[in-house]
Amino acid sequence: MEFQVSARKWRPQKFSQLIGQEHIIRTLQNAVELNRISHAYLFSGTRGVGKTTTARILAKALNCENGPTPEPCDTCVACREIREGSSIDVREIDGASNNGVAEVRDLIDNVQYATSSCRYKVYIIDEVHMLSKSAFNALLKTLEEPPERVVFIFATTESDKIPETILSRCQCFEFKPLTHKQIIQQLQLISEQEGIAVYTLSLEEIAKNGAGSMRDAQSLLDQVVAFSGKEVTPGSVEAVLGIVGQKTLEIFIDAIRAQDCSALFAQVQDTVNAGKDLSYICRDLADYVRNLLVVKMADAPEKLVDAQAWDLEVLKRQAENFHADELHQIFSLLTRTEVEMKRSSLPQQVFEMALFRLVDVRPFQNIDDLIKRIGEMEDAGSPPAAVPAQAKPAAEAEKGPAVPVAKVQAEQGAADVALWEKVKAEICARKPVFLHYLESCQVVEFSDSVLHLAFQDPYTRDLVEREENRSLIAQAVRSVSGGEVRVGTSEIKAPESQASGQTDEIEKKKSAAPSALMTKSESEIIQQALDVFGGVLMR
Numbered sequence: 348m349e350f351q352v353s354a355r356k357w358r359p360q361k362f363s364q365l366i367g368q369e370h371i372i373r374t375l376q377n378a379v380e381l382n383r384i385s386h387a388y389l390f391s392g393t394r395g396v397g398k399t400t401t402a403r404i405l406a407k408a409l410n411c412e413n414g415p416t417p418e419p420c421d422t423c424v425a426c427r428e429i430r431e432g433s434s435i436d437v438r439e440i441d442g443a444s445n446n447g448v449a450e451v452r453d454l455i456d457n458v459q460y461a462t463s464s465c466r467y468k469v470y471i472i473d474e475v476h477m478l479s480k481s482a483f484n485a486l487l488k489t490l491e492e493p494p495e496r497v498v499f500i501f502a503t504t505e506s507d508k509i510p511e512t513i514l515s516r517c518q519c520f521e522f523k524p525l526t527h528k529q530i531i532q533q534l535q536l537i538s539e540q541e542g543i544a545v546y547t548l549s550l551e552e553i554a555k556n557g558a559g560s561m562r563d564a565q566s567l568l569d570q571v572v573a574f575s576g577k578e579v580t581p582g583s584v585e586a587v588l589g590i591v592g593q594k595t596l597e598i599f600i601d602a603i604r605a606q607d608c609s610a611l612f613a614q615v616q617d618t619v620n621a622g623k624d625l626s627y628i629c630r631d632l633a634d635y636v637r638n639l640l641v642v643k644m645a646d647a648p649e650k651l652v653d654a655q656a657w658d659l660e661v662l663k664r665q666a667e668n669f670h671a672d673e674l675h676q677i678f679s680l681l682t683r684t685e686v687e688m689k690r691s692s693l694p695q696q697v698f699e700m701a702l703f704r705l706v707d708v709r710p711f712q713n714i715d716d717l718i719k720r721i722g723e724m725e726d727a728g729s730p731p732a733a734v735p736a737q738a739k740p741a742a743e744a745e746k747g748p749a750v751p752v753a754k755v756q757a758e759q760g761a762a763d764v765a766l767w768e769k770v771k772a773e774i775c776a777r778k779p780v781f782l783h784y785l786e787s788c789q790v791v792e793f794s795d796s797v798l799h800l801a802f803q804d805p806y807t808r809d810l811v812e813r814e815e816n817r818s819l820i821a822q823a824v825r826s827v828s829g830g831e832v833r834v835g836t837s838e839i840k841a842p843e844s845q846a847s848g849q850t851d852e853i854e855k856k857k858s859a860a861p862s863a864l865m866t867k868s869e870s871e872i873i874q875q876a877l878d879v880f881g882g883v884l885m886r
């Protein structure tokens with residue numbers, strides 16, 4: 348299959364075919380119409396945004412047999428010669444390879460002669476910032492006293508490298524990068540005309556990777572078509588661009604939730620081995636997390652997440668396993684990592700370290716709750732029930748069973764604590780995310796028929812309260828002890844229980860709790876603070 352480079356074949360030939368840069372085009376067309384042509388123009392902007400193309404169209408507008416005209420005909424001899432690059436009067440010079448003073452002198456000598464067939468002599472100097480200092484100086488003389496009917500059009504990606512003396516003699520135009528939408532529009536047009544069947548999603552991927560450059564986007568499309576033929580699937584775009592699809596991102600997110608570092612590192616290795624670019628993956632992962640957050644928070648996520656591109660059911664399932672603020676934290680860590688990866692000579696390692704931190708992301712605790720609880724700890728006279736046990740599973744094991752589940756009914760004691768530990772391990776084995784949910788729960792009641800759990804944080808409570816999660820817990824109890832329990836949950840509301848029926852409460856506490864619990868030692872308070880904040884004692 349013969350496939351011509353899109354960028355050349357689809358180069359706009361008239362102002363009306365140009366995409367973007369409307370403000371510049373209008374100014375240039377007005378200048379032609381009002382016969383207020385400047386002797387020198389400077390077009391600056393990133394590559395592939397239409398600088399040289401605009402320069403050529405301007406040359407045509409000035410020299411068209413029907414002109415000067417705001418829109419060249421593109422069919423007359425002058426227009427055709429300019430399009431084909433064979434015009435004697437319109438010369439295109441590459442500043443990068445003709446950057447010496449000798450070349451500029453040649454050019455200036457030529458400037459003096461009258462035009463052969465055109466109205467204007469037009470010199471388009473591309474990458475003009477590459478000219479040497481002496482070349483610029485030679486050019487400056489001509490710019491100061493330009494001959495009649497000579498127009499210089501300079502194009503550059505780095506206008507800051509151009510001497511002020513030159514800049515001040517040019518009319519300067521800053522070309523903007525093209526938007527994804529503009530690029531997609533053009534790619535769609537090209538695909539239609541070329542008979543290429545391509546998904547919008549694939550075009551979006553290509554536009555994203557073109558980063559505002561039409562030329563880059565078009566040559567990416569060429570590469571993809573060369574790879575896959577005229578039927579472009581998301582898979583072929585992924586293969587050519589070195590990006591990954593939803594399945595891989597899904598695996599990353601599941602492994603993050605399961606805190607499975609070895610799976611994450613294996614996935615990174617697989618991805619690298621498959622020749623994918625990790626910085627793209629980091630970016631796509633951030634985008635994916637954004638979608639998870641949208642699915643979690645929005646009433647109608649299908650309007651905000653491209654349902655053609657993403658499997659909403661999978662997104663919903665995964666979003667359920669995260670708190671909104673966890674997703675938020677993961678997102679910001681990934682976006683920071685992407686920037687760091689670009690700067691680093693060890694991008695893979697930077698990415699791996701970020702994943703390592705991602706598995707440890709926890710929801711933020713409500714600051715008001717924390718302050719309230721610290722206040723309660725400081726008040727040594729407060730009953731122990733006011734400070735909920737917040738020990739992490741690891742800490743529980745070290746300290747023995749008595750401390751973390753102080754609320755398990757007294758007569759049941761250590762046997763139930765041990766049983767609960769087993770049940771907890773079983774639950775987490777079935778659904779690793781529970782490691783994180785059960786970290787801060789209290790067992791209010793664990794009898795033959797009831798397992799009641801209390802949670803400090805209403806979000807976690809809501810998650811555990813779901814039918815499927817309660818039945819998961821009941822199943823875990825069944826498989827550990829053979830018993831059938833009804834699973835209930837509640838929120839911990841310690842301060843309220845204190846206020847109601849105060850004397851009764853205190854009487855009960857006096858008889859039930861050993862006196863050691865009534866007045867807390869300093870070390871106990873510190874330990875409780877550590878349990879709440881999850882820190883370590885430095886000294």
Ligand SMILES: [Zn+2]
Binds near residue numbers: 412413420421422425
């Ligand atoms: Zn013409």
